[in-house]
Amino acid sequence: MAGDDLRAITEVDRVIHEPARLLIVALLSEVRSADFLFLQSETRLTKGNLSSHLSRLEQAGYLQIDKGFRGKVPQTVCSLTSEGRAAFRLYRAQMRRAVGRSAR
Amino acid sequence: MNAAIEGAPRRPVHYWYDDGLAEIGVGLLFLVLAALFAVEGRAPAGSLPPWFSALGLPVVVVSGMIVLGLSMRAVKERLTYPRTGYVSYPRTGPARKWLAGVIGGGVSFLLVLFLAARPDWMIALPALQGAAVAVVFLLLSFRSGVLRLALQGVLALATGLIVSFVGVGTSVSTALVFGSVGLASLISGLLVLAHYLRTTAPPAGAA
Numbered sequence: 001m002a003g004d005d006l007r008a009i010t011e012v013d014r015v016i017h018e019p020a021r022l023l024i025v026a027l028l029s030e031v032r033s034a035d036f037l038f039l040q041s042e043t044r045l046t047k048g049n050l051s052s053h054l055s056r057l058e059q060a061g062y063l064q065i066d067k068g069f070r071g072k073v074p075q076t077v078c079s080l081t082s083e084g085r086a087a088f089r090l091y092r093a094q095m096r097r098a099v100g101r102s103a104r
Numbered sequence: 105m106n107a108a109i110e111g112a113p114r115r116p117v118h119y120w121y122d123d124g125l126a127e128i129g130v131g132l133l134f135l136v137l138a139a140l141f142a143v144e145g146r147a148p149a150g151s152l153p154p155w156f157s158a159l160g161l162p163v164v165v166v167s168g169m170i171v172l173g174l175s176m177r178a179v180k181e182r183l184t185y186p187r188t189g190y191v192s193y194p195r196t197g198p199a200r201k202w203l204a205g206v207i208g209g210g211v212s213f214l215l216v217l218f219l220a221a222r223p224d225w226m227i228a229l230p231a232l233q234g235a236a237v238a239v240v241f242l243l244l245s246f247r248s249g250v251l252r253l254a255l256q257g258v259l260a261l262a263t264g265l266i267v268s269f270v271g272v273g274t275s276v277s278t279a280l281v282f283g284s285v286g287l288a289s290l291i292s293g294l295l296v297l298a299h300y301l302r303t304t305a306p307p308a309g310a311a
Contacts, residue, residue: 026113027112027113027115029113030114030116030117031191032194032195033191034189034190034191034192035185035189035190035191037185037307038116038119038189038191041188070185070190075190077192
């Protein structure tokens with residue numbers, strides 16, 4: 001049983017498991033949306049790096065990206081899809097179980 | 105790793121307080137309330153119109169919260185979002201708003217009934233008000249991870265207890281509780297805003 005819980009860590013969602021993407025998803029999990037500038041200032045990633053991680057999440061169907069304008073300034077707003085939120089919930093549950101087991 | 109996963113979702117809530125504007129707004133609202141209670145407490149009997157006590161507080165609270173919400177959005181739009189980004193928070197559903205209203209109204213109603221039955225307990229009113237403000241600030245601090253909000257809650261509780269112990273008139277004591285918390289929030293907010301403006305700048309190339 002303990003082995004099953006620990007083995008479950010190998011089945012975690014690799015799209016979310018990557019540290020930069022995990023941080024992005026965690027930041028977006030409790031808000032409706034946030035823009036590129038907020039995500040960049042929180043993650044400290046370069047523009048190109050952040051863009052590629054956002055694209056990867058979008059391809060997985062976890063993220064919706066809307067490009068528009070705020071006044072006259074271009075703005076990229078990101079929000080988690082319902083699939084993204086569900087995937088993050090599952091990931092957290094799997095990690096809690098695995099970390100809980102290994103701590104005992 | 106696990107702590108980071110658990111802590112990151114709280115960061116956007118913390119971000120709301122990063123620029124100090126929320127504390128400045130709440131501080132100003134509390135100071136207006138304190139002024140209202142001070143006027144009521146210092147005015148000679150019969151000098152204020154009868155509607156002042158009954159309507160003054162709800163009008164100031166409701167209009168103050170509306171003005172606060174609108175002005176906060178406008179200032180953040182100009183000051184915060186261009187520097188460190190925009191976050192859209194989930195709207196509070198009507199069920200939660202009603203629940204908060206019913207709990208707040210219910211507690212106030214029970215308190216009024218209790219004080220009407222036991223007027224000798226009026227001396228403890230500032231302590232109860234301080235405790236109520238402290239609970240709100242502590243909950244906000246716990247939710248956002250902003251420690252200075254907890255300190256303002258402790259200050260509210262301490263002021264309430266001291267004012268109760270010293271024993272001044274009801275309206276004046278309420279003015280002291282709200283005034284001290286309002287002033288602390290305002291000063292804290294201004295210091296945080298000054299630090300925020302010093303340490304952040306709009307990205308190069310932004311309009």
